[in-house]
Amino acid sequence: MSSTTMHEGDASFVIEPGDVVSDPLHRDAVVGEVGAVDRHGRKMVEVVVQGWRFECTVEDAERAALQARASRPRTAGETRGGPLEIRAIIPGRIAAVSVVAGDSVLAGQAVLVVEAMKMQNELRAPRDGTISRVAVASGQTIEIGDLLVVLA
Amino acid sequence: MTARSHPGAVSLRTDKPAPPFARILVANRGEIAVRIMRTCRDLGIQTVAVYSDADADALHVRMADVAVRLGPAPAGESYLLVDSIIAAALATGAEAIHPGYGFLSERSSFARAVIDAGIVFVGPTPEAIDGLGDKLIARRTVSALDVPVVPGTFEAAPVDRPDDVAVIVAAAEQIGFPLMVKAAAGGGGRGMRRVVSAGELPAALATASAEAYAAFGDGSVYLEREVQPARHIEVQLLGDHHGGVVALGERDCSIQRRHQKLVEESPAPGLTADERTALHAMAVRVARAAGLQSAATAEFLFDTARRFWFLEVNARLQVEHGVTELVTDLDIVAEQLWIAAGAPLSDRVHAAAESSLAPGRHAMEVRLYAEDPSRAFAPSPGRITSWAMPSSMGVRVDTGVRAGDRVPPDYDAMIAKIMTVGPDRQTAIARMRRALRETEITGIQTTLPFGRAVVDDAAFIEGTGLSTGWVLERWDGEASRTEVAHVAARIAAGVAAVGTVTGRTDDLVSVRKDTDRPGAGGAPADSAWRNSGRSAAVDRWPR
Numbered sequence: 001m002s003s004t005t006m007h008e009g010d011a012s013f014v015i016e017p018g019d020v021v022s023d024p025l026h027r028d029a030v031v032g033e034v035g036a037v038d039r040h041g042r043k044m045v046e047v048v049v050q051g052w053r054f055e056c057t058v059e060d061a062e063r064a065a066l067q068a069r070a071s072r073p074r075t076a077g078e079t080r081g082g083p084l085e086i087r088a089i090i091p092g093r094i095a096a097v098s099v100v101a102g103d104s105v106l107a108g109q110a111v112l113v114v115e116a117m118k119m120q121n122e123l124r125a126p127r128d129g130t131i132s133r134v135a136v137a138s139g140q141t142i143e144i145g146d147l148l149v150v151l152a
Numbered sequence: 153m154t155a156r157s158h159p160g161a162v163s164l165r166t167d168k169p170a171p172p173f174a175r176i177l178v179a180n181r182g183e184i185a186v187r188i189m190r191t192c193r194d195l196g197i198q199t200v201a202v203y204s205d206a207d208a209d210a211l212h213v214r215m216a217d218v219a220v221r222l223g224p225a226p227a228g229e230s231y232l233l234v235d236s237i238i239a240a241a242l243a244t245g246a247e248a249i250h251p252g253y254g255f256l257s258e259r260s261s262f263a264r265a266v267i268d269a270g271i272v273f274v275g276p277t278p279e280a281i282d283g284l285g286d287k288l289i290a291r292r293t294v295s296a297l298d299v300p301v302v303p304g305t306f307e308a309a310p311v312d313r314p315d316d317v318a319v320i321v322a323a324a325e326q327i328g329f330p331l332m333v334k335a336a337a338g339g340g341g342r343g344m345r346r347v348v349s350a351g352e353l354p355a356a357l358a359t360a361s362a363e364a365y366a367a368f369g370d371g372s373v374y375l376e377r378e379v380q381p382a383r384h385i386e387v388q389l390l391g392d393h394h395g396g397v398v399a400l401g402e403r404d405c406s407i408q409r410r411h412q413k414l415v416e417e418s419p420a421p422g423l424t425a426d427e428r429t430a431l432h433a434m435a436v437r438v439a440r441a442a443g444l445q446s447a448a449t450a451e452f453l454f455d456t457a458r459r460f461w462f463l464e465v466n467a468r469l470q471v472e473h474g475v476t477e478l479v480t481d482l483d484i485v486a487e488q489l490w491i492a493a494g495a496p497l498s499d500r501v502h503a504a505a506e507s508s509l510a511p512g513r514h515a516m517e518v519r520l521y522a523e524d525p526s527r528a529f530a531p532s533p534g535r536i537t538s539w540a541m542p543s544s545m546g547v548r549v550d551t552g553v554r555a556g557d558r559v560p561p562d563y564d565a566m567i568a569k570i571m572t573v574g575p576d577r578q579t580a581i582a583r584m585r586r587a588l589r590e591t592e593i594t595g596i597q598t599t600l601p602f603g604r605a606v607v608d609d610a611a612f613i614e615g616t617g618l619s620t621g622w623v624l625e626r627w628d629g630e631a632s633r634t635e636v637a638h639v640a641a642r643i644a645a646g647v648a649a650v651g652t653v654t655g656r657t658d659d660l661v662s663v664r665k666d667t668d669r670p671g672a673g674g675a676p677a678d679s680a681w682r683n684s685g686r687s688a689a690v691d692r693w694p695r
Contacts, residue, residue, distance in 0.1 A: 029643055032537055032594030045644035046537075048593065049636040051600030052526070056644030090531055091561055117522075117531035117565050 083132055084151040086123070088142045092116030097138050099149070103131045111149055114142065125151060171196040172493035173248050176274070177241040178202070178212070180252030181231060182552035183569060184471070185212035188250050191485040200244045202237055204230035206560040211552050218244050225562040231255045234262050238269045248272035248492055250485070254564065257468040258285050274492040275446045276391075276467045283442050284465040288336040288374055290442075294462050297441055299434045302453060302461040303327055304376035308336060311361040311373065320357070320375075321350050327377045333357055335364035336372035343367055344411070346378065379461055381619035382453040384408065385420045387435035388476045390487060390505075391444040396497040398505035399432035399439075400484075401476050406619055407606055409529060414599070415606050416472040417516035418479050419508075420454075421577060421615035429509055431460055438465060446488050447473065471519070471569065474550055478515035478573035480504035514580045515573040518588065518603035520551075521566050522559040525602040526629035533561040537595035542587035546573045546580070559596060567598065577615070581607055601632060 032046030032053075042059040095115040099105060105125040114121045132152040136142060175198035178185045189199045189212060201216030206225035213219045220240035222230040230236075232255060241249055249266050251257035251274070260278040267273055275281070284290050288308060295301045305323055310316035324331060324347075333356050335343030343364040347356045357373060365371035383406045391397040402423075407415035419428070435450035442465065449470050451463040473484050482504045490498060523529040539555040551568035553559065559567060570591065572583040588604045606612055609626065 028589065029639065030538070030592045030594060031643065031647055034647060043648050045647050046594055047640040047643045047647075049639045049643070051588075051591075051593075051598065051602075051604055052633045052636055052640070053594070053597045054637065054640035054644070056640055058644050058648035090533070117533065117561050117563070119531065121528075121530050 084126065084129070085147055086111075086126070086149045086151060088114065088144055088146045088148055090114065090116045090121065091143050092121070092141075094136050094138050094140045094142060095120060097134060097136065099131045099134060101131055101133055105129060105131060105151070112136070123148065127151070168196075172489045172495070173197050173272070175200060175217070175244070175246050176248040176250055176489070177237070177244065177246035178216070178250050178252065179231070179237050180250075180255055180257075181207050181210065181212055181563065183550045183566070184252040184469075184552075186215060186552045187474075187550050188252060188485050189215050191483055191489070194483070195486060195489065197489070200240065200246045202231070202240055204562070206558075206562055210557070211554055220244065225560060227255065227562060234259075234265050237262075238265055238271065241266075241271050242269060246271065248274055248489070250274040250488070251468070253468050253470055258466070260285065272492050274488050275469075276442075276444055276448060280442050280444055281467045284444075284448070284467040286336055287334065287338065287464050288372065290465060291374075291462075293441055294438050297437050299438060299462050300460060302376045302379060302463060304331070305374045307374070308372035309333075309357050309361075309374055311357045311371065317354055321353055324350060324353055324375055327375055330378045330380075332376045332378050333360040333373050334376055335360065335368060335370070336374055337368035337370035338364055342411070343373075379453045379455050381621055382406075382455045382461075383420070383619055384413075384451065384463075385423075385431065385454045385460070386449045386451040386470075387432055388470075388473065388484070389435055389439045389444060389448045389450060390484070390491070390497065390501055391439055391446065391448070392491045392497045393445050393494060394496050395440075397436050397439045397444060398497060398501060399435050399508065400482065400501070400504055401479055401508035401511060402428065402431055402435075403472055403475055405472065407612075407622055413472065413519065414602065415516065415518050416475050417514065417577070417580070418475045419511050419514065425510065427458065427460075432509065434460065434462070438462070442467075446491055447484055449473075471566070472517055474548065474569060474571050475515045475517045478548060478571055479511050479513045480508065513573055513575060514577040515571060516580050516584055517569050517571045518584060518607065519566055519599070520568040520570065520591075520593075520603065521599045522596055523565050523599050524597045524629075525599050525627070526597075526633040528629075529599065531561060531565050532597040533559045533565075534596040535559075536567075536593060538592060540590070540592040541568065542570065542590035546583045547571070547587045548573070570603070578613075581613055602627065602629065605632060 029047060029049040032048060035044035037043045042057050045056045045058055047054050047056055092114040094112060096113040099111050105111065105128065107125055107127045109125045110122050111125050112123050114123060129151040131149060133150040135147045135149065172195070176192060177200040178188045179202060181203065185201065192199045199216040201213045201219040202222050203210060203213045203219060204222055204225045207213060222233055222236050224230065234256065249271055256262040257275065258281055260281040263273045263275060263278040263281055283293065288306060291301050292306050304327055309320050330346055330348045333345040333347055338344065343360065345356045345360040347353050360373050361371040364373060383404055385402050385404050387402045388400040389397065390400055401418050402420050403416050403418040404420035405413045405416045431452065438450050439448065447469045449466045451466065453461045453463055455461065469484065469488065477484055482500060487498060487501055522532050524532045535558045536553060536555060539553065541549040541551065548571040549568060553567045570587055572580045572587055574580040574583055584607045588600065588607065591600055593600065605627065
């Protein structure tokens with residue numbers, strides 16, 4: 001049995017042996033890179049549909065269900081999960097930082113600006129919270145994956 | 153086979169004129185460098201490429217007869233180095249330099265330095281570049297020609313003299329809000345700010361001026377009324393060194409985002425013959441007054457009351473020049489080279505200018521950028537793994553990128569121009585819709601889904617939706633992407649599960665896989681996909 005989930009949690013879909021996997025949009029899709037199975041039993045498959053590129057993580061459905069149960073919040077009131085590490089998704093240079101540790105922010109509030117490819121890219125808080133740490137400073141060069149801000 | 157051996161046989165060979173230059177240097181990169189070099193090859197001109205470390209394996213470098221390294225990736229250490237480029241031209245015996253667009257193409261100091269070194273500059277004179285590049289000077293010149301300019305100021309705003317603030321606010325109130333604060337040394341949409349009320353004005357002036365100074369070395373700013381909604385319509389101009397100037401047709405470039413053009417077409421839909429004639433005449437008047445030589449574009453806004461307002465002149469070859477080439481069947485770069493060598497405007501050019509008032513063809517262009525249209529067009533640099541461009545009836549693709557190339561983050565994100573042409577607008581659109589469906593790119597996200605949405609949009613097809621605010625009003629990238637996420641999931645599950653699904657493999661075979669193409673398919677055992685988070689992303693990019 002396999003299930004597919006997206007990196008961003010957009011969609012998950014379970015297929016079982018014997019399933020017919022077809023969709024009219026299949027003809028408007030291209031499969032790109034297919035990765036090897038990693039140590040968690042997951043495989044990355046790149047699919048581009050109507051020009052939209054997805055990096056799909058495919059894993060065994062039973063394992064995926066176990067994972068989901070394990071990461072479900074324990075208490076009813078705990079909906080936010082732990083502190084959120086916000087990492088760089090593009091390389092570039094920090095052009096401006098508009099918060100410091102201790103600041104309360106609202107979802108959508110501008111937190112910092114990354115300059116890349118001759119454009120300014122604003123990073124916004126994905127949810128309400130408090131900045132527990134600012135890991136970069138204005139003028140700093142960053143790579144993909146670098147920690148930028150921790151939102152508690 | 154010669155005429156001698158077969159009595160009555162006619163030789164089809166005609167005498168080709170000698171090329172305008174023996175060798176030229178192309179001071180640019182990417183698709184425009186490739187495009188210029190292709191014309192050089194057509195004409196029998198040898199080419200010299202210049203490149204940064206990020207472009208050492210780039211197509212334009214491989215294509216050229218000689219290549220000279222300029223420096224590390226950042227443009228300021230490579231493609232903007234005036235002295236290095238001129239030295240490269242002298243060392244390689246290049247007789248002329250074509251600057252392309254962007255980079256140094258509108259820097260009069262570069263044009264001057266090239267000329268002083270005894271090399272021909274394929275472009276306007278330094279004086280014309282100065283006169284047109286300073287938007288304030290251009291506005292003054294043009295309004296004296298009885299060509300309507302966007303209402304606004306004609307002097308640099310007194311940004312740092314607090315006593316004069318009242319004066320500028322009064323001027324602003326005359327113009328009316330909302331208005332635009334623009335950089336005099338800017339252009340192409342850079343260094344601008346929108347102001348909705350008098351209270352915002354002093355701060356907007358100060359920040360716009362600071363930005364302009366940082367970007368262009370000149371902090372002068374001026375005010376212009378915001379003309380919205382409006383269409384952006386521009387005229388392709390060509391001038392020789394003998395005073396000859398013609399208009400080769402207009403393009404509608406209204407589909408823009410943050411003043412970055414995304415879709416262009418020619419002729420501008422819906423213009424009457426009189427409007428077209430008047431527009432071309434205004435553009436030629438401006439070009440003559442500026443003493444324009446070589447190629448340039450005069451940009452206008454066309455408001456809902458069907459009035460044209462002069463915006464600016466770009467004294468260079470533009471990205472979208474190919475659209476005009478398709479309608480006119482002219483090679484504008486070739487004509488630039490003939491002009492630069494001293495020839496008067498050719499008969500081809502004159503014929504094209506005449507028929508541009510009633511063109512019998514329609515062409516359009518969709519630009520592809522390495523940007524993610526579901527995340528506010530955030531840049532998406534990375535390595536392109538597969539790259540299949542459309543072709544056949546009425547399709548032209550200009551690109552400098554091939555499969556396996558990295559799109560570096562150091563330069564503009566545009567990676568390809570997909571153009572179509574046909575006898576009428578509907579054919580050009582139908583061909584574009586087909587061409588975009590044939591376009592396949594993996595490895596990075598591009599703006600392809602956005603391009604497809606535009607040419608599928610009913611208002612675009614009817615020609616009624618065109619205005620520079622169109623993107624903001626109609627595009628929801630996140631929603632568009634989410635709509636097909638489930639399809640990607642299914643396909644990925646099918647691909648991953650091949651081998652474990654029994655009995656129904658025929659439908660799975662209909663999913664095209666790269667596993668059949670050499671080099672694709674399963675990654676090696678130490679694949680980056682084994683690792684999570686940062687290392688997976690880093691390995692994916694600088695491979």
